[in-house]
Amino acid sequence: MTASQEIETRLRETAEQLLRDKKVDVFLGYEKASLPFRTTPLFVTSPEQVDRLAWNPFCTINLAVYLPRLFADSRRGGGRAEPPPPPTVGIVLKGCDLRAATVLIQEHQVPREKLVIVGVACPGMVDRRKAELALGEHDALGAGEDGEGNVHAVIEDGVEVKLSREDVVAEACLQCRTPTPSMHDVLLGSPVEATDGDGDAGRKQTADFEAKAPAVRWAQLREALADCIRCSACRQACPMCYCTECVMDQTRPRWLGAGTDGSDVMIYHLTRAFHLAGRCTECGACARACPMGIDTRLLVRKMNQEVEDLYGYRPGDATDTTSPLSDFSMDDPQDFLTEP
Amino acid sequence: MSQTQAVQETAATKEWEPRIVAFLCNWCSYAGADLAGVSRIQYPHNVRIIRVPCSGRINPLFLLRALQNGADGVLVSGCHPGDCHYISGNLVARRKFALCKELLQYAGIEPERVQFTWVSASEGGRFASVIEKVVDEVRQLGPNDKLVKKL
Numbered sequence: 001m002t003a004s005q006e007i008e009t010r011l012r013e014t015a016e017q018l019l020r021d022k023k024v025d026v027f028l029g030y031e032k033a034s035l036p037f038r039t040t041p042l043f044v045t046s047p048e049q050v051d052r053l054a055w056n057p058f059c060t061i062n063l064a065v066y067l068p069r070l071f072a073d074s075r076r077g078g079g080r081a082e083p084p085p086p087p088t089v090g091i092v093l094k095g096c097d098l099r100a101a102t103v104l105i106q107e108h109q110v111p112r113e114k115l116v117i118v119g120v121a122c123p124g125m126v127d128r129r130k131a132e133l134a135l136g137e138h139d140a141l142g143a144g145e146d147g148e149g150n151v152h153a154v155i156e157d158g159v160e161v162k163l164s165r166e167d168v169v170a171e172a173c174l175q176c177r178t179p180t181p182s183m184h185d186v187l188l189g190s191p192v193e194a195t196d197g198d199g200d201a202g203r204k205q206t207a208d209f210e211a212k213a214p215a216v217r218w219a220q221l222r223e224a225l226a227d228c229i230r231c232s233a234c235r236q237a238c239p240m241c242y243c244t245e246c247v248m249d250q251t252r253p254r255w256l257g258a259g260t261d262g263s264d265v266m267i268y269h270l271t272r273a274f275h276l277a278g279r280c281t282e283c284g285a286c287a288r289a290c291p292m293g294i295d296t297r298l299l300v301r302k303m304n305q306e307v308e309d310l311y312g313y314r315p316g317d318a319t320d321t322t323s324p325l326s327d328f329s330m331d332d333p334q335d336f337l338t339e340p
Numbered sequence: 341m342s343q344t345q346a347v348q349e350t351a352a353t354k355e356w357e358p359r360i361v362a363f364l365c366n367w368c369s370y371a372g373a374d375l376a377g378v379s380r381i382q383y384p385h386n387v388r389i390i391r392v393p394c395s396g397r398i399n400p401l402f403l404l405r406a407l408q409n410g411a412d413g414v415l416v417s418g419c420h421p422g423d424c425h426y427i428s429g430n431l432v433a434r435r436k437f438a439l440c441k442e443l444l445q446y447a448g449i450e451p452e453r454v455q456f457t458w459v460s461a462s463e464g465g466r467f468a469s470v471i472e473k474v475v476d477e478v479r480q481l482g483p484n485d486k487l488v489k490k491l
Contacts, residue, residue, distance in 0.1 A: 209446075214448040215448060216448070217447065218447065218448030218486060220448075247401065255401055257489070263408050263487055263489040263490075264408075264489065266447075267401075267405075267487065270443060270444070270447060271404065273443060274400050274439065274440065277443075299446070299447065302443065303442075303443060306439055306443075310439075325436060325439075326432070328428055328431035328434065330421065330422070332431070332434055332438070333438065334434055334438070336437070336441045336451075336456065337457050338415075338455040338456065339457070340466055340469035340472070
């Protein structure tokens with residue numbers, strides 16, 4: 001039995017127990033998808049369905065993205081009818097997902113006492129694009145893993161191809177600083193050490209980009225974003241983008257053109273980075289969701305590092321801290337100001 | 341020669357002048373600009389002033405939108421730290437400004453395009469010299485061609 005299968009069994013047991021004891025109204029987990037290298041989110045409401053829950057190296061989705069929506073109704077005020085009571089939600093969270101949930105609790109979008117967090121110590125998830133690339137011209141028909149965490153893909157005529165783990169693990173996972181969830185009600189899997197606890201890999205990427213001349217940076221960014229079709233998948237996949245009406249969708253005033261004009265696209269991405277400054281938990285959901293394969297994290301990563309350097313804050317560490325952009329200190333650095 | 345032609349010709353022959361949009365806080369910087377005017381202090385006419393209730397009202401999107409709509413430079417000015425009419429509006433804003441400046445610079449936009457400063461209601465002279473400096477720096481950069489939306 002592989003580590004994943006062990007976790008899967010315990011996950012099903014835990015979910016079944018929680019649902020049977022009526023400790024949760026709904027349990028959020030993953031289900032095997034019809035395509036290889038993928039899983040889909042699963043909302044379990046009765047103990048009979050728990051066998052559909054899955055745990056494998058393809059559980060990439062950040063389930064925290066569904067939390068604000070689950071509690072939105074109960075938080076709505078002003079109507080004639082009483083808002084419904086908040087549901088109790090059981091949820092599977094990896095290290096990065098837990099950080100996202102922590103920020104949601106901190107920002108009063110989700111009540112902690114209504115959550116039963118099933119944390120899973122995560123060794124890193126498979127990037128399906130990397131896996132598809134590694135298979136070259138072959139199409140995968142099925143996928144699984146062996147005891148060492150290597151991925152085995154089934155291609156035409158039932159031939160099995162082994163893809164080594166290092167080649168297919170997602171970039172966000174290689175840079176993961178907290179693979180093991182710190183806050184949880186149940187923890188599955190044995191704790192995983194972070195390979196990049198200080199975030200050096202991300203720093204290096206930023207430094208490499210910054211070392212270029214400004215004009216080169218601009219040109220490179222323009223080129224990278226030229227593919228953007230403004231589908232807003234990055235926003236939809238992000239657990240931190242929970243506004244009922246996004247500023248990008250407003251029409252009175254219309255802040256930004258909805259098309260793919262270079263200037264509009266650039267401002268969209270700059271604004272997204274700004275809105276995520278000191279909030280992004282670096283789970284990589286935006287990059288995974290992008291249908292055009294854009295590195296949507298390039299700008300956000302820089303903002304987060306800047307917040308960490310200037311204000312010594314990392315999002316997702318604790319639920320009782322004040323977000324750095326809602327806070328201030330009298331001696332904040334202001335050397336960027338223009339002096340006559 | 342029709343009047344339209346005449347206008348077009350003057351526009352073409354006229355030298356480029358930078359257009360600066362200045363967001364000034366109602367309580368300090370706007371009054372500072374007023375004082376500069378009342379005191380008859382000369383400063384470049386390239387600046388278009390937009391009055392905001394507080395520098396904390398500034399959304400970075402305002403600055404980006406100004407650049408997109410053809411401004412060559414943007415200036416934001418508020419009360420000095422500790423003098424905010426709303427106690428801490430400018431202090432919270434200061435963090436936003438620091439990140440905004442850093443992000444635009446990272447993206448490869450010249451840092452002089454977007455500038456931030458503090459001007460109090462009694463600093464008419466400081467206001468004039470800030471404007472002089474900003475206009476001067478933007479003039480050296482030339483027209484804004486990066487974020488401007490070409491239709």
